[in-house]
Amino acid sequence: MNxxxxxxxxxxxxxxxxxxxxxxxxxxxxxxxxxxxxxxVRVRTAAGREHAEVRVRVALAPTEIAARRQLVGLLxxxxxxxxxxxxxxxxxxxx
Numbered sequence: 199m200n201x202x203x204x205x206x207x208x209x210x211x212x213x214x215x216x217x218x219x220x221x222x223x224x225x226x227x228x229x230x231x232x233x234x235x236x237x238x239v240r241v242r243t244a245a246g247r248e249h250a251e252v253r254v255r256v257a258l259a260p261t262e263i264a265a266r267r268q269l270v271g272l273l274x275x276x277x278x279x280x281x282x283x284x285x286x287x288x289x290x291x292x293x
Contacts, residue, residue, distance in 0.1 A: 209240055219244030233257050250283070 210221040223240040239251045256272060258265040 207242060210242075 207221050209223045210216060216222060221242040226238040228234075228236040234254070234256045236255075237253045241249045241251050243249070254272075254276070256268065258268055
């Protein structure tokens, strides 16, 4: 994939999302009405580094114990997803 160091990218939102040298994509939203919502934005910083920015909102159970179990599960899932993405981004030896 070719990445241009300056100017808008092909995925950039090209509007108010671009700010202080950053380029930001339009939001990709996964919405499960009344239960959960996730928003993903691709970002290229002024230094040229690219990131995925993810926000997640999940409805918690009404009881404290069940809500805590949900949070533990959610944190484990997020840790797994972040670790998997970080491993995939590592350069391979000899490349």
